[in-house]
Amino acid sequence: MRDTDSxxxxxxxxxxxxxxxxxxxxxxxxxxxxLGATIFVVVLLMGRRDQLLIGEFSALxxxxxxxxxxxxxxxxxxxxxxANPQVGASHDxxxxxxxxxxxxxxxxxxxxxxxxxxxxxxxxxxLHCAAAGCAFSGLIAVTLFLWLRRGAPVLLEKAGFNLGVAxxxxxxxxxxxxxxxxxxxxxxxxxxxPVVVTALLGRLVVPxxxxx
Amino acid sequence: xxxxxxxxxxLMALAQKGDRQAYAALLAECMIWLRRYFRNRIAPAQLxxxxxxxxxxxxxxxxxxxxxxxxxxxxxxxxxxxxIDQLRRGYRLREVPVDDHGHSADDVEQEVASARIxxxxxxxxxxxxxxxxxxxxxxxxxxxxxxxxxxxxxxxLVKVNIHRGLRRLSALVEKAG
Numbered sequence: 001m002r003d004t005d006s007x008x009x010x011x012x013x014x015x016x017x018x019x020x021x022x023x024x025x026x027x028x029x030x031x032x033x034x035l036g037a038t039i040f041v042v043v044l045l046m047g048r049r050d051q052l053l054i055g056e057f058s059a060l061x062x063x064x065x066x067x068x069x070x071x072x073x074x075x076x077x078x079x080x081x082x083a084n085p086q087v088g089a090s091h092d093x094x095x096x097x098x099x100x101x102x103x104x105x106x107x108x109x110x111x112x113x114x115x116x117x118x119x120x121x122x123x124x125x126x127l128h129c130a131a132a133g134c135a136f137s138g139l140i141a142v143t144l145f146l147w148l149r150r151g152a153p154v155l156l157e158k159a160g161f162n163l164g165v166a167x168x169x170x171x172x173x174x175x176x177x178x179x180x181x182x183x184x185x186x187x188x189x190x191x192x193x194p195v196v197v198t199a200l201l202g203r204l205v206v207p208x209x210x211x212x
Numbered sequence: 213x214x215x216x217x218x219x220x221x222x223l224m225a226l227a228q229k230g231d232r233q234a235y236a237a238l239l240a241e242c243m244i245w246l247r248r249y250f251r252n253r254i255a256p257a258q259l260x261x262x263x264x265x266x267x268x269x270x271x272x273x274x275x276x277x278x279x280x281x282x283x284x285x286x287x288x289x290x291x292x293x294x295x296i297d298q299l300r301r302g303y304r305l306r307e308v309p310v311d312d313h314g315h316s317a318d319d320v321e322q323e324v325a326s327a328r329i330x331x332x333x334x335x336x337x338x339x340x341x342x343x344x345x346x347x348x349x350x351x352x353x354x355x356x357x358x359x360x361x362x363x364x365x366x367x368x369l370v371k372v373n374i375h376r377g378l379r380r381l382s383a384l385v386e387k388a389g
Contacts, residue, residue, distance in 0.1 A: 001240065001243070002260075004260070004264075005243055005264075008264055008267060008268075009236055009239045009240060009243070009267075010236075012235070012239060012267065012268075012271045013232050013235050013236045013239070015271070016227065016230060016232055016235050016271075017230060018228065018229050018230030019228050019274050019275040020228075020275060021228055021275055021277060021278055021279055022275050022276050022278065023278055023280075024278070083276060084276055084277070084278045084281065084286070085276065085286060085289035085290060085293070085385070085386060086281060086282075086285045086286055086289055086386060087285040087286075087288045087289045087292070087329040087385075087386055087387070087388050088285050088329070088386065088388035089285075089289075089386045090386075091386075150275065150276075151273070151275075151276040152269070152273035152276035152289075152290060152293075154289050154290070154292070154293040154385040154386060155382075155383065155385055155386060156382075157382070157383065158383070212269075212272070212273070
């Protein structure tokens, strides 16, 4: 072994401190806690939707919330796993969940066209829901970002995109619990738009902040 | 000594608990492994720097190894990440002989290929034009104009191939063969 190699090893060994290995389940629990905190803040700020407690909600509401939750869970799971790099790992789960959620805006557009509806301008409630969905994605985004910073992600663009998708869909899911509007157009377009926005933001902004 | 996967896993788990002796042994083994891993996949003059950078990354990201997972695919992912970084940087040719630590090329190919984590497998995922442009300019140290002449392509196409090839490699860091 060369002198420089020995010196490097000596230096690194001298700096060694015990570390707590990063494990997937810790990241998953942390994300779950962030989702719980987000739901708490939503209820605190936006109020509780009482119909949920007495079972007054449409099937469409349940489907939309369910799809967003599955998408958020699969994307968050992939992001948490990306902190532990591994040749041979696959993070393709969110791709399929994303394709399924894409059916919501598609259905909204197709049904609107089939019913002969003309171009409609968004109502104040629509814009409010889209903005709130983006805002409530913040805590989950920060949690996942800090998790990735602790780890060693090697697919930065994919990590950023998945982080945006996870934060957006879980943020909209949390906000959805307080939203009383249940039309196809509202749920299909304005509850999905924030996911698109946060995914793009994640893909564009996060990789440069994650580089190590 | 050539440590096997199980030994490396054990050494790493001990190192994460602060065992300095195990860590020194692990780093020495990783250094040997990395030299073989990168051989012929990086300009000889850059090999030492790259190996040292990977070891520094390993040190900084020690916690990112999960002892429940195999060790070499983890090390290979970090090695690939740093390798692509190095390829992105400029190339300055200096003729420095490669120290092969007494391992034959066959040993390396067999061991690394069997682990499905080799750099060659990564290259195989690229279109031929992109792989060739990266090999000629970033590994063999040819100028862009020389590479363009050898490939029978324009200089701008060679540059585009390198740019696209490196982008694609970045997206394939965790891809197994």
